[in-house]
Amino acid sequence: MNKSDFAGFKQVFIFEFITGIKKTGFKVFLAILCAMSFLTTPIILILGNLKSGENIENNILEKTVIESVYIYDETGLSMDYDILNKIDKYTETKFITDNEMSYTEAVDELKEKSDLRNLVIKVEYDSNEGFNITIARSSKSGIKKEVIEDFEEDYLDFYREEVLKNLKVSEEDYEYISKDIDITIMKANEDGTFSEDAGKISTNDYFIMLAGLMIVFIFINMSVGNIATSIATEKSSRVIEYLLTGTRPLALLSGKIVARILESLITIFATYSCFFMSQLLSVFIAMDSMATSSTSGNMIVVSSVWETITISKLIVVILYFIAGITLYSIIGALTGASVSKLDELQDAYKYYNFILVGCVYVDMFLIIMMLTSSETGAFQTFCAVFPLTGAFLTPALILLGKISILTGIIALAVMVITVAITFILAAAVYESMLLFQGRRIKVKDIITIMKKQVIA
Amino acid sequence: MSFEVKHLQKKFGEKQVVEDLSFELREPGVYALLGTNGAGKSTSIRMMLGILAKDHGEVLLNGENFDTHKVNVGYLAEERGLYPKYPIMDQLLYFASLKGISTDDAMEKIKYWGDRLKVTEYLFPERKKGKKYKPTLADQLSKGNQQKIQLMAALISDPQFLILDEPLSGLDPVNTELFKSVIHEEIDKNKYIIMSSHQMPVIEEFCEDITILNRGKAVVQGNLNEIKKSYGRVNLFVKCDEDISDTISKLDLKVINDTPAGIQIKVKNESEAKTLLKQLSDEEKTVVRFELRELSLHEIFIESVGDGLEAGVQDFTENVVEEAAGE
Numbered sequence: 001m002n003k004s005d006f007a008g009f010k011q012v013f014i015f016e017f018i019t020g021i022k023k024t025g026f027k028v029f030l031a032i033l034c035a036m037s038f039l040t041t042p043i044i045l046i047l048g049n050l051k052s053g054e055n056i057e058n059n060i061l062e063k064t065v066i067e068s069v070y071i072y073d074e075t076g077l078s079m080d081y082d083i084l085n086k087i088d089k090y091t092e093t094k095f096i097t098d099n100e101m102s103y104t105e106a107v108d109e110l111k112e113k114s115d116l117r118n119l120v121i122k123v124e125y126d127s128n129e130g131f132n133i134t135i136a137r138s139s140k141s142g143i144k145k146e147v148i149e150d151f152e153e154d155y156l157d158f159y160r161e162e163v164l165k166n167l168k169v170s171e172e173d174y175e176y177i178s179k180d181i182d183i184t185i186m187k188a189n190e191d192g193t194f195s196e197d198a199g200k201i202s203t204n205d206y207f208i209m210l211a212g213l214m215i216v217f218i219f220i221n222m223s224v225g226n227i228a229t230s231i232a233t234e235k236s237s238r239v240i241e242y243l244l245t246g247t248r249p250l251a252l253l254s255g256k257i258v259a260r261i262l263e264s265l266i267t268i269f270a271t272y273s274c275f276f277m278s279q280l281l282s283v284f285i286a287m288d289s290m291a292t293s294s295t296s297g298n299m300i301v302v303s304s305v306w307e308t309i310t311i312s313k314l315i316v317v318i319l320y321f322i323a324g325i326t327l328y329s330i331i332g333a334l335t336g337a338s339v340s341k342l343d344e345l346q347d348a349y350k351y352y353n354f355i356l357v358g359c360v361y362v363d364m365f366l367i368i369m370m371l372t373s374s375e376t377g378a379f380q381t382f383c384a385v386f387p388l389t390g391a392f393l394t395p396a397l398i399l400l401g402k403i404s405i406l407t408g409i410i411a412l413a414v415m416v417i418t419v420a421i422t423f424i425l426a427a428a429v430y431e432s433m434l435l436f437q438g439r440r441i442k443v444k445d446i447i448t449i450m451k452k453q454v455i456a
Numbered sequence: 457m458s459f460e461v462k463h464l465q466k467k468f469g470e471k472q473v474v475e476d477l478s479f480e481l482r483e484p485g486v487y488a489l490l491g492t493n494g495a496g497k498s499t500s501i502r503m504m505l506g507i508l509a510k511d512h513g514e515v516l517l518n519g520e521n522f523d524t525h526k527v528n529v530g531y532l533a534e535e536r537g538l539y540p541k542y543p544i545m546d547q548l549l550y551f552a553s554l555k556g557i558s559t560d561d562a563m564e565k566i567k568y569w570g571d572r573l574k575v576t577e578y579l580f581p582e583r584k585k586g587k588k589y590k591p592t593l594a595d596q597l598s599k600g601n602q603q604k605i606q607l608m609a610a611l612i613s614d615p616q617f618l619i620l621d622e623p624l625s626g627l628d629p630v631n632t633e634l635f636k637s638v639i640h641e642e643i644d645k646n647k648y649i650i651m652s653s654h655q656m657p658v659i660e661e662f663c664e665d666i667t668i669l670n671r672g673k674a675v676v677q678g679n680l681n682e683i684k685k686s687y688g689r690v691n692l693f694v695k696c697d698e699d700i701s702d703t704i705s706k707l708d709l710k711v712i713n714d715t716p717a718g719i720q721i722k723v724k725n726e727s728e729a730k731t732l733l734k735q736l737s738d739e740e741k742t743v744v745r746f747e748l749r750e751l752s753l754h755e756i757f758i759e760s761v762g763d764g765l766e767a768g769v770q771d772f773t774e775n776v777v778e779e780a781a782g783e
Contacts, residue, residue, distance in 0.1 A: 004525070008525075011553040012554075014553070015546075015550040019542060019546065233540070233541075234539070237537050237540055238533060238535035238537030239538060240537070241502070241507060241531075241535065242609060244505075245505055245506075245529060245531045247525075247554050
């Protein structure tokens with residue numbers, strides 16, 4: 001392989017790139033991705049705002065349908081139910097503590113008079129198990145599930161507050177001890193950096209990794225499909241003979257691959273630009289309703305994804321992504337060159353599909369394992385470093401800090417070496433495959449040619 | 457400039473497709489490669505162009521390896537090839553760029569050849585008001601027009617060296633004449649042309665030197681006039697008002713063809729023809745036509761590869777593994 005083997009590379013690249021971006025399929029794909037990345041966050045925020053607004057309206061304007069609450073508190077603690085009555089939605093609800101009926105009789109009455117919009121609450125305390133609150137209602141009472149859930153939440157807050165009051169905890173202290181406590185375990189890496197310890201992943205990370213896997217999968221699959229179809233078209237239409245008088249097979253191969261990579265990078269850049277603009281738009285949307293918990297929650301989720309990204313990670317990820325597309329594109333090019341007619345391509349795809357689907361399933365299995373178990377260390381490292389599986393998942397693992405930057409660099413080195421070896425081996429057989437017309441060339445044929453060419 | 461092909465050989469698996477092919481072009485002109493289907497013409501051309509590896513032999517231009525990436529070569533392949541779903545203009549510009557032609561120069565050439573080959577309307581479709589401009593795609597053209605675009609691609613770089621593999625196959629008579637006039641023009645420009653064809657009258661019209669291939673082997677080779685002379689004037693056409701079959705039988709002559717226009721006889725030499733003429737005169741037959749001439753290229757071809765025709769089309773889609781193994 002020398003410089004003259006790439007004569008005509010520039011012309012092939014320009015032609016492939018221009019015809020590639022002119023294709024309707026590419027334009028539609030780009031438009032869909034841009035629209036999705038631009039609209040998703042604002043839509044989530046708007047829906048969140050609507051829901052929050054609805055909740056607020058329900059909370060403020062609507063009185064609860066619960067008429068009476070019969071309370072059987074066996075803890076002996078002193079509870080001030082007037083506090084509950086002071087909440088707007090419960091002002092017309094009666095909280096009855098001095099019951100004439102026993103708890104069992106009250107529950108029986110609910111069974112008999114099923115149309116009563118009453119609740120019966122029993123509170124018990126066990127030194128081993130703690131507080132146990134049972135809320136009973138009639139199945140035909142007309143009290144909706146959401147109302148019960150809302151009441152449950154309010155009653156729990158009220159009860160916890162009252163318990164602490166019984167223990168002489170001040171309101172200030174109560175607020176202080178009620179704050180959420182988040183624990184993050186960081187581990188020191190050999191390269192001196194810190195990364196989040198590979199424990200279970202959060203649901204957010206789970207969805208982000210799945211989305212990342214799917215996005216890379218779509219890019220790789222599109223790139224491979226385009227290259228394989230392009231080569232099969234050139235072979236079946238016999239353009240290849242004319243092309244080879246002006247360029248070399250390796251220039252054809254590399255020109256096509258680089259054109260596909262550039263298309264992918266443009267798509268990613270356009271998608272990210274849309275996402276960035278959508279974030280700006282989201283800030284304006286959120287400005288009005290920042291106070292509502294769901295909106296701010298969405299913003300936090302979105303921003304937390306980008307907090308772990310550094311320039312070095314980004315560079316490794318981009319390089320790894322390019323190398324991954326290159327690796328699969330070489331496989332795609334061999335697939336395209338193995339057929340002489342375009343309609344044989346589907347049949348030739350089965351080996352490529354087997355590798356592709358197998359590797360994506362392995363990656364998905366890893367993501368599920370990461371969600372359910374913290375013991376994924378060796379498997380996770382394997383999936384990240386092994387080029388065929390890493391091509392889909394390693395970028396997401398690096399960006400989310402699930403593998404250290406050092407592991408990322410090792411994975412990148414392994415990927416680059418694999419791409420180089422695959423390219424050299426493919427170069428040995430590519431010319432013979434391009435000029436062959438006849439039956440479909442099988443994997444064993446390719447391996448035989450490789451062996452003979454490489455040894456020769 | 458001299459172009460030499462020396463001892464070219466190619467095997468597909470166990471099948472010898474081209475066997476020790478050698479020829480030379482010392483002056484501008486057309487060199488013909490003839491042969492039945494599967495005789496090895498296209499394989500030889502592909503080896504000359506370097507798009508198929510040779511098992512043995514050399515292709516030299518002025519004593520140096522012939523490299524299509526260094527020499528301006530125009531190639532019209534036997535298997536016509538265009539991207540079916542791409543605009544023909546884009547394709548021509550791409551092919552021109554692969555030959556190192558700038559876009560401006562290529563456009564100029566495209567305009568010229570578009571006019572010359574009468575395909576301007578497809579290359580520059582009319583822009584209709586209010587309608588989106590739609591370039592012509594290759595698969596929207598007829599086979600003949602696709603062939604014209606292919607010829608344009610071969611000529612766009614104004615190559616000094618042209619290889620035309622079956623340039624006239626599948627063309628209607630009008631387009632055949634158009635292509636022939638273009639080839640004549642290229643000959644007049646002192647170009648070196650290698651042509652393969654099944655149409656013998658075309659070869660006779662253009663070529664001075666020929667090679668007839670039979671199963672990969674050159675069975676007849678050299679200057680066409682000399683080849684014809686070497687066969688002698690053995691083609692006799694006779695037409696008489698009376699039936700002369702008895703006379704022919706008496707002289708033990710071989711009838712090639714008997715039609716109302718006359719009888720075609722293959723004689724061993726000119727004296728055999730003279731004997732027949734004397735006999736007809738003695739028998740007082742009315743001789744309407746008596747013509748002794750050289751064999752046509754068609755007849756030479758049939759005579760040279762006659763046994764090869766029985767073999768039919770050989771299968772050259774042999775195992776690529778074996779092919780590669782041989783390289």
